[in-house]
Amino acid sequence: MTRRLRDTGATTYEDGTGTFHPDExxxxxxxxxxxxxxxxxxxxxxxxxxxxxxxAKELAEGGMRVAILEEGDWHEASTFTARPRDMTPRLYRDxxxxxxxxxxxxxxxxxxAVGGTTLINSGTCFRTPPHILRQWREDHGLTDxxxxxxxxxxxxxxxxxxxxxVPEHLAGASAxxxxxxxxxxxxSGGHLFRNAKGCVGSGVxxxxxxxxxxxxxxxxxxxxxxxxxxTTYTGVQAQRIGHQGGRVTEVVAKTAAGGTLRVRCRHxxxxxxxxxxxxxxxxxxxxxxxxxLGRNLSIHPASAARAVFDEDLDPWSGVxxxxxxxxxxxxxxxxxxxxxxxxxxxxxxxxxxxEHRELMLKARRTASFGVMVHDTGRGxxxxxxxQTVIRYDLHPDDAARFQKGMATLAEVFFAAGAxxxxxxxxxxxxxxxxxVTPLTGRPIQPKHVAAMAFHPLGTARAGADPTTxxxxxxxxxxxxxGIHVSDGSVVxxxxxxxxxxxxxxxxxxxxxxxxxxxxxxxxxxxxxxx
Amino acid sequence: MRRTxxxxxxxxxxxxxxxAFCDAVVAPVPPLPAVRDTDAxxxxxxxxxxxxxxxxxxxxxxxxxLELAPLALGxxxxxxxxxxxxxxxxxxxxxxxxxxxxVKGLRALAHLSYYGxxxxxxxxxxxxxxVVARATELRYLEHRW
Numbered sequence: 001m002t003r004r005l006r007d008t009g010a011t012t013y014e015d016g017t018g019t020f021h022p023d024e025x026x027x028x029x030x031x032x033x034x035x036x037x038x039x040x041x042x043x044x045x046x047x048x049x050x051x052x053x054x055x056a057k058e059l060a061e062g063g064m065r066v067a068i069l070e071e072g073d074w075h076e077a078s079t080f081t082a083r084p085r086d087m088t089p090r091l092y093r094d095x096x097x098x099x100x101x102x103x104x105x106x107x108x109x110x111x112x113a114v115g116g117t118t119l120i121n122s123g124t125c126f127r128t129p130p131h132i133l134r135q136w137r138e139d140h141g142l143t144d145x146x147x148x149x150x151x152x153x154x155x156x157x158x159x160x161x162x163x164x165x166v167p168e169h170l171a172g173a174s175a176x177x178x179x180x181x182x183x184x185x186x187x188s189g190g191h192l193f194r195n196a197k198g199c200v201g202s203g204v205x206x207x208x209x210x211x212x213x214x215x216x217x218x219x220x221x222x223x224x225x226x227x228x229x230x231t232t233y234t235g236v237q238a239q240r241i242g243h244q245g246g247r248v249t250e251v252v253a254k255t256a257a258g259g260t261l262r263v264r265c266r267h268x269x270x271x272x273x274x275x276x277x278x279x280x281x282x283x284x285x286x287x288x289x290x291x292x293l294g295r296n297l298s299i300h301p302a303s304a305a306r307a308v309f310d311e312d313l314d315p316w317s318g319v320x321x322x323x324x325x326x327x328x329x330x331x332x333x334x335x336x337x338x339x340x341x342x343x344x345x346x347x348x349x350x351x352x353x354x355e356h357r358e359l360m361l362k363a364r365r366t367a368s369f370g371v372m373v374h375d376t377g378r379g380x381x382x383x384x385x386x387q388t389v390i391r392y393d394l395h396p397d398d399a400a401r402f403q404k405g406m407a408t409l410a411e412v413f414f415a416a417g418a419x420x421x422x423x424x425x426x427x428x429x430x431x432x433x434x435x436v437t438p439l440t441g442r443p444i445q446p447k448h449v450a451a452m453a454f455h456p457l458g459t460a461r462a463g464a465d466p467t468t469x470x471x472x473x474x475x476x477x478x479x480x481x482g483i484h485v486s487d488g489s490v491v492x493x494x495x496x497x498x499x500x501x502x503x504x505x506x507x508x509x510x511x512x513x514x515x516x517x518x519x520x521x522x523x524x525x526x527x528x529x530x
Numbered sequence: 531m532r533r534t535x536x537x538x539x540x541x542x543x544x545x546x547x548x549x550a551f552c553d554a555v556v557a558p559v560p561p562l563p564a565v566r567d568t569d570a571x572x573x574x575x576x577x578x579x580x581x582x583x584x585x586x587x588x589x590x591x592x593x594x595x596l597e598l599a600p601l602a603l604g605x606x607x608x609x610x611x612x613x614x615x616x617x618x619x620x621x622x623x624x625x626x627x628x629x630x631x632x633v634k635g636l637r638a639l640a641h642l643s644y645y646g647x648x649x650x651x652x653x654x655x656x657x658x659x660x661v662v663a664r665a666t667e668l669r670y671l672e673h674r675w
Contacts (some may be wrong), residue, residue, distance in 0.1 A: 016672045018545040075675050078666070082658035085573055085646025089580035098579045105631050200673060202661050210665035212674035220673040316656050342654045343646035347638045352555040357562065360645065364655045387584055448633075 003102060006159055006524035008193065010167035016198015016213060020220075022227035027074055027114075028421050030235030030255035037261045041065040043514070044251045044265040046238045048126055050503040051487030052271030053217035053225065054157065058511030061361075062230035063362075067263050068232040069224065069253055071272075074115035074218070075145040080208030087207040091120050098275070100379060100392040100453075106301055107452045108390065109206075110273060114234060115218025117273070118500060119453065120206050122321035123194040123214050124336065124529045125163045126497035128505070140492045141464025142473050147452040153505040155523035160224075161195035161215040162503070170201040172318020174339050174367035177309065178409075181416030182325050186406075189325035191528045192336070195220075195500075201318040203340060217504075224413050240269050243484055248482035266483050267514060271507070274456035274488040275390060279383040281485075287460060287470045287477050296461050297379035298494035299453035301394060302372040304338045305406055306349060306422045307413035312364050315339040321370075325412070332374035332398075333405040334496060335412075339368050350424050350450060359422065367413070371405035373398045374496035394446035402451070403444040410436045410488020424450040455499050460489035475510050486510050497530075516529070536573065538579040539586060547593045550610040552640040554617035561653060568647035574639055587637075592632035599624045643652045 006012075042064035045056040050411050052068060060066040072093075083088060089095040093112035100106045111117035128150065136142040157163075170178075171191055182189045199213040208322040212219060222232060235256030242250040248268045253261040270277050278294040281287035316339065325335035339345070342363050349359055361365065379392030406423040413421050414434040421431040463469025466478040471490050477483045486507045488499055495502060512519060535556055552574075553565045557608065565571075578586050583602060597609045598619040609617055625633040668674065 016674055018666060019674045021673070023673075077669060080662070080665075082661040082665075083646060083651070085649075088642075094582045095580035095583045097577075099635075107651075126588075198668065200664065200672065202665060204658075204661065212665075232587050312655075314655065334553050341658065342651055343642050343655045346641035346645035349641070352621070352637055353557040353614075356555065356641070357557045357559070360654065361562070387627065391637050407622070417581045461663065466617050496550070 004524040006526050008526045008528050011523040012162065013164040013196055013199060016211070019212070020223055022223045024226060026226040026231040028231060028233045031257050033255040033261055034257040034259040036259060037262065037497045039067060040264040041067045042265065043267040043269060044131040044263040045071065045269045045271060047271035047273060047487060048114050048222055048232060049111065049271065049273065050500045051218055051507050052116070053221035054504045055269050055271070055486050055511040056230055057202040057221040057228065057507055060225045060516040061516060062231040062511065062517065064317040065380040066225060066230035067237055068222070068230055069236045069251065070114050070232055070262070071220065072111070072238045073234050074114045075119070075148055075208065077208065077212045080210040081132065082204045082207070082210055083367065084204065084207045084341055091208055100390045102227055102379065102391055102393040104394060104449055104451065106299065106392060108275070108299060108456060109452065110275065113218065113224060114232060116144060118216035119208065119218055121500065122205050123196055124321050125158070125193045125195055125501045128495065128502045130494055132493065136492055140462065140469065142199055142462060142492070144473060146453065149519070150505055152519040152521060152523060153508045154501065155525060156508055156520050157501060157504040158526055158529065159523055161220050162197040163195050163526070163529070165193050166191045166319050166322040168406070170199060170319050171322035172201065172315065172317050172320070172337070172339060173313035174315055174369055175323035175337050177367050177416040178325070178337070178369045178412055179323055181412035185412060186414040187412065189323060189327065189335070191323050192321060194319070199319065203316045205320055206340065208334040229476065233261060238272065238280055238522065241270070241280065241285065241286065243272040243284070243480055243483065246481055248480065252255055252268050253306060268483065269417060269510070270483070270485045271487040274459050275381050277485055277487055277489040278381050278459045279388060281460065281477065282383060286480055286483065289321050289479055290467050290469055292461060292468060293470050294381045294459050296458040297381055297390070297392060298375050298457050299379070299392060300372050300455040300494065301375055301398060301451040301452050301453045302370050302423045303402065303451040304368045304370045305409045305413065305424070306366050307418035308362050308366050308420045309418055310365065313367055314364060315367055316341045317403060319392050328408065329403065329496065330405070331401065332496065333401050334372045334374065335409060336370050336372055340394060348392070350400050350422060352436070370408060370483060371402060373401045373405070377495050394449055394451070395408050396446060399444050399446045399449055403439065407436045411440065415486055426450070457488045457490070457491040457494060457499060460485050460491040462490045474513050475506065484510055537575045539580065540575045540590070544590055544593050547574065547597045548574055548640070550617065551593070551596060551636060552644055554578060554614050554621055555581060555637045555640050556644045557614060557618070563566040563649060568644060568650060570640070570643040570647060573646055577639065577643070589636065592629065592636060595629055596624065596633070599629060
């Protein structure tokens with residue numbers, strides 16, 4: 001059989017035409033639902049992000065009546081201002097102040113909107129690495145998850161969200177310099193693949209793409225779900241999953257108007273995210289038999305180094321996360337771009353007072369790039385006194401990875417011509433003259449690291465053994481019929497790469513399983529992929 | 531032109547403490563405008579209003595604690611009564627104690643709030659309005675979302 005090809009190059013990345021719009025936006029705002037509202041559907045999907053939207057769309061197109069419950073609001077791209085400070089309270093859960101408790105405290109920004117965290121992520125797309133799939137098969141009994149069996153689902157997802165490679169002219173100056181420096185040092189890397197269509201390098205992917213180029217699930221899967229008859233209820237927070245006789249009966253949610261929405265359903269798919277799904281399961285009396293609910297949290301801690309050059313770079317122009325260096329990936333260290341407008345940069349630049357000010361006055365000449373650690377450490381998520389409490393301590397081995405990663409990145413920047421390099425490690429002065437010994441010459445402890453994290457995973461992990469996992473290989477909650485989980489919480493280990501494609505592919509696979517359909521065999525093959 | 535909305539969460543005293551803290555960690559000198567000539571305190575207030583109640587309470591308590599902490603360290607005045615350089619030195623000492631995480635968190639928010647002021651942003655060379663104008667045209671011409 002001759003397979004169709006899907007080009008993943010610059011043309012695909014830059015062509016913004018052909019956007020799908022349904023005849024009707026099937027949106028119901030929770031603030032209009034006072035009192036008690038009861039609806040009956042085949043499938044209730046809780047969450048509209050990477051885990052929820054694909055399964056909702058596939059089930060709706062497969063003929064099911066589907067309701068999507070979303071705690072956040074629908075946001076029009078026309079309301080995005082390209083100002084990080086002002087967009088953060090609107091698009092992020094808790095104004096981006098979700099933090100881990102531990103050493104050190106680590107911000108964990110999450111989206112709260114139609115599209116979930118895909119609305120505010122950097123758009124980087126990687127398939128699940130083969131060695132990770134092998135680890136899942138060996139350690140968690142997920143024997144059906146092979147590169148070959150997952151390939152059809154990856155291809156379908158990548159087509160739906162237009163995964164294609166960032167072209168060089170949109171990659172931005174930071175990426176150009178880092179790749180130049182990496183090449184001089186013999187470090188492998190390249191331009192990232194992203195879910196984008198018609199990107200012009202606005203530089204504010206994490207604050208609402210104003211051009212509608214970033215193909216988050218809210219403008220890809222959700223409209224397709226609407227076209228197939230699904231309805232999205234916004235401003236609605238699921239409170240518990242009702243079940244009786246070992247089977248789901250309904251989802252009960254609170255609306256923004258203070259009312260109650262009861263969704264009677266045959267299937268409940270929980271896609272509330274790694275940090276919130278455990279609490280919903282617990283509140284429903286589900287998923288606790290193994291003792292693993294809320295445990296095994298991995299987060300991919302990450303941080304950025306900054307480097308000052310002699311030339312103007314305009315670091316806020318171009319794709320913020322456009323390039324990578326993977327030379328140390330086997331050591332659990334991945335380098336990916338990060339840049340943005342001055343306020344975003346200021347908040348994450350170390351130093352204070354005059355030193356910080358002088359760095360900011362050089363912002364136009366400052367490049368930045370990130371280090372992401374494939375974490376050894378594990379944390380927990382629990383609901384305590386009405387709050388979600390996230391416990392996570394950076395493992396000493398991960399602090400050592402940060403040290404090595406920052407030292408390597410500093411060398412890359414110097415090779416590219418940087419005058420000075422600033423790293424987010426306490427007690428390390430500004431590096432100059434190509435000298436990284438102030439960084440490498442002392443032990444770095446977890447408390448010295450200033451990091452953020454964007455990929456929480458693992459708190460309702462999948463596995464064949466019900467004594468060590470929360471959901472089974474088909475993502476069904478052990479011990480109950482009709483309740484599945486479809487978000488990062490089921491991913492049983494840290495991935496080492498950005499997780500959205502893994503989550504979307506697992507969600508698509510779940511939907512096909514619920515529909516009793518074989519894996520799609522007609523999806524075009526990408527000409528290149530990560 | 532600086533906008534002047536009312537404060538949604540902060541009391542005027544708390545906003546004043548934040549402005550003093552912001553002044554210390556930003557240390558603006560011309561051409562950067564003084565903190566009082568920006569909307570930094572109001573932006574911080576807007577962010578607080580969207581934050582969870584526990585964070586809001588903790589950050590407001592932290593502001594009050596920072597105001598008094600210099601006295602506990604042997605300074606002769608509260609934070610707002612110190613000059614900018616003294617404030618920064620005091621905050622550096624405070625950061626090494628039990629309020630360290632609070633100082634770090636507030637510092638990031640202060641930097642975000644100040645450098646997000648429209649005039650400051652333009653001064654540094656970033657024009658968000660141009661980004662939005664181009665985006666509007668593209669969305670219209672290509673019938674995007």
